Amino acid sequence: MTKVLNAHDISRLIDMPAVIDVVQDAYKEKAMKTGEIWPMIYHAFSDMADMDIRSGALQPKHIFGNKLLTWFGNNAQQNMPELNGLVTLYSSETGEPTGIINAPALTGYRTGAAGAVASRVLANPHSNTLLMVGAGGQALYQIMAQLCVLPEISTVEVYDPMNHENAEKFVDTAKKRLVELFSHDIQAYEAVVAEKIEKRLSTVKFVAVNALDKAVAAAQVIVTATPSTKPLIKAEWVQAGTHINAIGADMEGKQELDTAIFAHANVYVDDLEQATTVGETQNPIKDGTLKKENIQEIGEVLAGQSVGRQDDQQITVFDSTGIALQDLEAANLALQRAVEHNVGTSVEL
Numbered sequence: 001m002t003k004v005l006n007a008h009d010i011s012r013l014i015d016m017p018a019v020i021d022v023v024q025d026a027y028k029e030k031a032m033k034t035g036e037i038w039p040m041i042y043h044a045f046s047d048m049a050d051m052d053i054r055s056g057a058l059q060p061k062h063i064f065g066n067k068l069l070t071w072f073g074n075n076a077q078q079n080m081p082e083l084n085g086l087v088t089l090y091s092s093e094t095g096e097p098t099g100i101i102n103a104p105a106l107t108g109y110r111t112g113a114a115g116a117v118a119s120r121v122l123a124n125p126h127s128n129t130l131l132m133v134g135a136g137g138q139a140l141y142q143i144m145a146q147l148c149v150l151p152e153i154s155t156v157e158v159y160d161p162m163n164h165e166n167a168e169k170f171v172d173t174a175k176k177r178l179v180e181l182f183s184h185d186i187q188a189y190e191a192v193v194a195e196k197i198e199k200r201l202s203t204v205k206f207v208a209v210n211a212l213d214k215a216v217a218a219a220q221v222i223v224t225a226t227p228s229t230k231p232l233i234k235a236e237w238v239q240a241g242t243h244i245n246a247i248g249a250d251m252e253g254k255q256e257l258d259t260a261i262f263a264h265a266n267v268y269v270d271d272l273e274q275a276t277t278v279g280e281t282q283n284p285i286k287d288g289t290l291k292k293e294n295i296q297e298i299g300e301v302l303a304g305q306s307v308g309r310q311d312d313q314q315i316t317v318f319d320s321t322g323i324a325l326q327d328l329e330a331a332n333l334a335l336q337r338a339v340e341h342n343v344g345t346s347v348e349l
Helices: 007-013 016-031 073-078 103-122 139-149 164-182 191-201 212-218 259-264 272-278 282-286 298-302 324-341
Strands: 002-005 035-046 049-058 063-072 083-091 097-102 129-133 155-159 205-208 221-224 229-233 243-246 255-257 265-269 295-297 315-319 345-347
Touching (some): 002 007, 002 324, 007 097, 007 103, 007 324, 016 191, 016 298, 035 324, 063 073, 063 103, 063 324, 083 324, 097 103, 103 243, 103 265, 103 298, 103 324, 129 212, 139 164, 139 191, 139 221, 155 164, 155 212, 164 191, 212 229, 221 229, 255 259, 259 282, 259 315, 265 298, 272 282, 272 295, 295 298
Parallel strands (some): 129 155, 129 221, 221 243, 265 315
Antiparallel strands (some): 002 345, 035 049, 049 063, 083 097
């Protein structure tokens, strides 16, 4: 039998702290060669529609699988979701499909968790101000994940490069939406986690900002999640000790950071080849500011194979492009909890 989980099932079964932990496992497994990722397939149907397939295997979990995710940008005009797709898990012992899971519902969690894993080992642990650049759908996931791993963050500043009103609207409802998304739905199965999340959110102030240079200078942790194709953050604004999670760049031509930042930063990625081809690091590689041999994979730090932050003055950058092992780990977590709580639909294919 194969378990099928829809978006509502996912929202009840997984919580952000747990997803952060399994995404951390995914990075370590990649570094230790017990997790394997296979070449990504990408196809653009048009300027407003594309799809990608990411696949891989996790030896310790005895699973392999893939995620096929589509983006059809014009769907919003028809009141339809822009993102659709599935994560499919298989047993590596029998080849049988064990789970078919809503991909967009998982993607927000695992992408937010990726930045949190990096911040947990690279950011100054006493950071008190987080700057979120971009007020789109991913911002809530990024903010919640950062708050889970940085206990002293008390101010979250939000900047939107498209329209300052977007940032104002975002902060007006941010706390309410974060509680609804990350606490309310998990009450039945993860009540203790839900209570901790609500308590954590009660300690945070949300502020919309329209002067990006001043906001960058004041923040110790910065997350960028925009579709920008030109640098938003200039090197001269970034203060010593800052950690940056670059999330938005996921294809050739995208850019959120001034390449000069990389000349004075310790740089980490989720996957070296992928990040330097389609991630934020493609840009400093192209102009010669950064060389591949000076980039480390975050999994190597987690596995003790290389070093992370060494002092309070270092500038660190994490370039996250997304790898299949994150999706497989998050899907496997959801599937295990679905079996435990008898959630979802079991089908015979």
